[in-house]
Amino acid sequence: MKSLTSALAIYGAFSTTRQPLGITDxxxxxxxxxxxxxKVLATFREQGFLEQDPVTRKYRVGPMSFLVGVAYAHTHVLTRQALPIMRELVDRCGHSAVLSVREGDTVFHLLAVEGPFFVDSRWRVGMSVPFHATAAGKILTAFDAPEVLDRLIAAHGLPxxxxxxxxxxxxxxxxxxxxRAAGAAVTAGESAPGLVAIAVPVFGEHEHIRAALSFIMPLQGYEPDAAEAHVADLQAAARSLSFRLGAETYPFGTA
Incomplete structure (x- = not known):
C-alpha cells in the first residue's frame, strides 16, 4: 500500500502544473x-498515462490520463446537472460561466461554458486556482467548516x-x-491582472457546499455598479442547481 501511495504522489505531481517535469523536479x-x-514514471509511461519527450527526457500527461479525465467530467453528477443551467445562463447574460469544486486542498474548474465575451486567462477546465485569491476559492472556503481555512493557510500559506x-x-x-454573509465573492486582479470573477455558492443535501458558480470577465469594460445584477443572475442559476442536487433551501437572492 505504501508503494501505491508513493506512485500516486508521483502521478499527482502532474495535476498542478502545465509544464513537463523531469525526475529531479x-x-x-x-x-x-x-x-x-x-521506476514509477516508466510504468506510467508504458501504460499510456504519461509521455516522455525523447529530447528533454521530461514527462507530461499522456492520452490515458486525458481519457480518464474526460470520463470523470462526463460522469460527475455536478456536470450533468449544471450544464443545461449554465448554457441558459451564458445565453442570457453573455459572460463565460465556470463551475469550480475543491478536492482536498485543490480548487479546480470542473466545467465551463464560453460566452461571447471570451477571456483566455486562468479559467480553463482542469485548471487549479488559489483558494485565497479567486472568487471560486473564496466561496468554497467561506462556506466550509471554519477549521478548513486554518488548515489551508497552515499547509499553503497566503502567497x-x-x-x-x-x-x-x-x-x-x-x-x-x-x-459568507453576502453569498457572493468578487475578485478583480487578485490572481491574474485584468481579470474579474464573480462567484456564488452551490449547495447540495443538508445545504452543504458543493461548488462555486462564477462569471469570468475582462477587467477592461467591467462596471462595478453591475456586480449586483451579475450576482442576482448567478444566484438564480445556483438556486436551480442546488435544488437539483438535493438542497431544500437557497438562502440568497430571490426565487
Whole structure:
C-alpha cells in the first residue's frame, strides 16, 4: 500500500502544473528517491498515462490520463446537472460561466461554458486556482467548516500573486465572513491582472457546499455598479442547481 501511495504522489505531481517535469523536479515535489521515481514514471509511461519527450527526457500527461479525465467530467453528477443551467445562463447574460469544486486542498474548474465575451486567462477546465485569491476559492472556503481555512493557510500559506492579493490571515478571515454573509465573492486582479470573477455558492443535501458558480470577465469594460445584477443572475442559476442536487433551501437572492 505504501508503494501505491508513493506512485500516486508521483502521478499527482502532474495535476498542478502545465509544464513537463523531469525526475529531479518530481523528487523535489514528492521527497521520494530518484530510483523509485524513475521506476514509477516508466510504468506510467508504458501504460499510456504519461509521455516522455525523447529530447528533454521530461514527462507530461499522456492520452490515458486525458481519457480518464474526460470520463470523470462526463460522469460527475455536478456536470450533468449544471450544464443545461449554465448554457441558459451564458445565453442570457453573455459572460463565460465556470463551475469550480475543491478536492482536498485543490480548487479546480470542473466545467465551463464560453460566452461571447471570451477571456483566455486562468479559467480553463482542469485548471487549479488559489483558494485565497479567486472568487471560486473564496466561496468554497467561506462556506466550509471554519477549521478548513486554518488548515489551508497552515499547509499553503497566503502567497502574494498580484499586488491585490490578500496575504494577511486575519484580513482574509474577515473578508470570508463578508463573503459568507453576502453569498457572493468578487475578485478583480487578485490572481491574474485584468481579470474579474464573480462567484456564488452551490449547495447540495443538508445545504452543504458543493461548488462555486462564477462569471469570468475582462477587467477592461467591467462596471462595478453591475456586480449586483451579475450576482442576482448567478444566484438564480445556483438556486436551480442546488435544488437539483438535493438542497431544500437557497438562502440568497430571490426565487
Amino acid at each position: 518530481i523528487c523535489e515535489r514528492t521527497g521520494l528517491a530518484k530510483s523509485q521515481v524513475s 502574494q500573486i498580484t499586488p491585490k492579493t490578500i496575504t494577511d490571515p486575519a484580513g482574509l478571515a474577515d473578508h470570508l465572513a463578508e463573503v
